[in-house]
Amino acid sequence: MNAMTRTAGAAPDGMTAARPRRDPVVWVWKPLVWAACLAPLGWMVWLGFTGGLGANPIEFINRYLGDWALRILLVSLAITPLRMITGLKQLVRLRRLVGLFAFFYVVLHITNYVAVDHFFDWRVILEDIVKLWYITVGMVGLAALIPLAVTSTKGWVKRIGGRNWTRLHKLVYLAGAAACLHFFMMRKGFQIEPLIYAGVFALLMAARLIEPLKRRFKA
Amino acid sequence: MLIKFKKASDVLGSEITPKSVFDRRRDFLKTAAVAGAGLALGALPTLPALAAREKLEGVKKTKWTAESLGEKDKPNDYDVIAGYNNFYEFGTGKKDPSENAKKFKPLPWTVEVGGLCAKPGKIGFEDLIKPHMLEERVYRFRCVEAWSMVVPWVGVPLGDVLKRFEPNGDAKYVYFETLFDPERMPGQRGPILDWPYKEGLRIDEAMNPLSLLVVGLYGEVLPNQNGAPLRLMVPWKYGFKSIKSIVSIKFVSEMPKTSWADYAPREYGFYSNVNPKVSHPRWSQASERRIGELFRRETLMFNGYEEEVAHLYKDMNLQKWF
Numbered sequence A: 001m002n003a004m005t006r007t008a009g010a011a012p013d014g015m016t017a018a019r020p021r022r023d024p025v026v027w028v029w030k031p032l033v034w035a036a037c038l039a040p041l042g043w044m045v046w047l048g049f050t051g052g053l054g055a056n057p058i059e060f061i062n063r064y065l066g067d068w069a070l071r072i073l074l075v076s077l078a079i080t081p082l083r084m085i086t087g088l089k090q091l092v093r094l095r096r097l098v099g100l101f102a103f104f105y106v107v108l109h110i111t112n113y114v115a116v117d118h119f120f121d122w123r124v125i126l127e128d129i130v131k132l133w134y135i136t137v138g139m140v141g142l143a144a145l146i147p148l149a150v151t152s153t154k155g156w157v158k159r160i161g162g163r164n165w166t167r168l169h170k171l172v173y174l175a176g177a178a179a180c181l182h183f184f185m186m187r188k189g190f191q192i193e194p195l196i197y198a199g200v201f202a203l204l205m206a207a208r209l210i211e212p213l214k215r216r217f218k219a
Numbered sequence B: 001m002l003i004k005f006k007k008a009s010d011v012l013g014s015e016i017t018p019k020s021v022f023d024r025r026r027d028f029l030k031t032a033a034v035a036g037a038g039l040a041l042g043a044l045p046t047l048p049a050l051a052a053r054e055k056l057e058g059v060k061k062t063k064w065t066a067e068s069l070g071e072k073d074k075p076n077d078y079d080v081i082a083g084y085n086n087f088y089e090f091g092t093g094k095k096d097p098s099e100n101a102k103k104f105k106p107l108p109w110t111v112e113v114g115g116l117c118a119k120p121g122k123i124g125f126e127d128l129i130k131p132h133m134l135e136e137r138v139y140r141f142r143c144v145e146a147w148s149m150v151v152p153w154v155g156v157p158l159g160d161v162l163k164r165f166e167p168n169g170d171a172k173y174v175y176f177e178t179l180f181d182p183e184r185m186p187g188q189r190g191p192i193l194d195w196p197y198k199e200g201l202r203i204d205e206a207m208n209p210l211s212l213l214v215v216g217l218y219g220e221v222l223p224n225q226n227g228a229p230l231r232l233m234v235p236w237k238y239g240f241k242s243i244k245s246i247v248s249i250k251f252v253s254e255m256p257k258t259s260w261a262d263y264a265p266r267e268y269g270f271y272s273n274v275n276p277k278v279s280h281p282r283w284s285q286a287s288e289r290r291i292g293e294l295f296r297r298e299t300l301m302f303n304g305y306e307e308e309v310a311h312l313y314k315d316m317n318l319q320k321w322f
Helices: A024-049 A057-086 A089-117 A122-131 A133-150 A154-160 A162-168 A171-186 A192-218 B019-040 B096-100 B125-129 B158-163 B203-207 B259-263 B306-313
Strands: B110-115 B121-124 B135-142 B147-157 B173-178 B198-202 B212-217 B231-233 B246-252 B287-290
Touching (some): A024 A057, A024 A089, A057 A171, A133 A171, A154 A162, B135 B212, B135 B231, B147 B158, B158 B203, B158 B212, B203 B306
Antiparallel strands (some): B173 B246, B212 B231
């Protein structure tokens, strides 16, 4: 279990060579993450085949995928604070997988919007992005996630170097903020739900300040 | 001065069960009875809430029929119209109202009519509607969220009802309010909007023959989730203008404050006429999705009722008065 002694965050998953043969992260935790992250999609497909998507399935799918993209993104942002609290360094090895699943749901969410809702009517879609602020903000979130998904491989970490890679991947904070704002702006009236998500995001961000603050006050 | 002598048999005010508690007791007994019957039959208890669908008698056809709308505007199914609702008083999800309004009992219902008119007063639902012939009108319905339906409403012309209260010359607007009762409307327990829901029309809009006070759907009593027992339907405006579960109608001289325009004045105007050329900060209004269809369709000016209502706005800048 303690084969990994590197400090978390300095280099991502998969960089170390020595690892126990039956690594529970590989054999237990990653399959569980796969199952958990695919379950919402499976449920949606089930609803689709059983007539459970309601009167406006396109809207339902759009919101459902958006909800899950945001939830999984927040889970990926929770991994580092959780590691700090529990001391379970292995958790970091699940971070890339969870992050990629968040991106996966974002891509499905946007595919539904582009291909199904607007049927590739690019003129209207571009107009939406320019005119409708909540879509602009959503697109900023997507733009922040794309480089992270692209550089998620071992090869890219090597190519740009661990330090730069870590720096680049701070963009996820922008994506998280954009996603929360996007959700908040999309709802009408004063609604609690988007505020809960924004609150969770704020907490996760604040948790990241604890260690640097401790260090400063010790020094 | 009235002096009241207390009799021994008089009930103290403190002894009277509040009506809300009493009503709940009846609910409880009913539920218990049904559950008991269900258990006795060896079946699962069925909820008594599945509202009986009651037919309305003597509904006459008008020129606004499904046939007159044609192939492109076929009425949506009852289940769709009664299962996909924006009625935040019963929750913000589209399915929430049909779930949360099951137990709502609209009757008895009183409407208070007041303001600048000769005959103000409180009037029971039946007395308000009975003098008029019920009409079926199949209208296009366009939500500000860029989806639409075709709905066979049953109702009475709003103008005919309003005239009975004899509004005077200063009455330039009509103001409406929805019931405020968080016990019966659970959505009102949260601060989603500044309850009660408020809406308004200019008096000539209200008197337009298209404006309808709705009491039914598909020839039956209006389902709770669609705004029972009494709602407005102004088909050339976005759906939120057609206020539901109306308890108050007031004739006023100034443009009244309305819920959504008050919540976000940049996004929602008082008029809120369906207009494909004026886009909303959240939804482009150029196109809409008809519920039940895959592809979007172009949105029509005044939701296709240009002929009937365009004259009401002929010298107005509709970009400004959105």
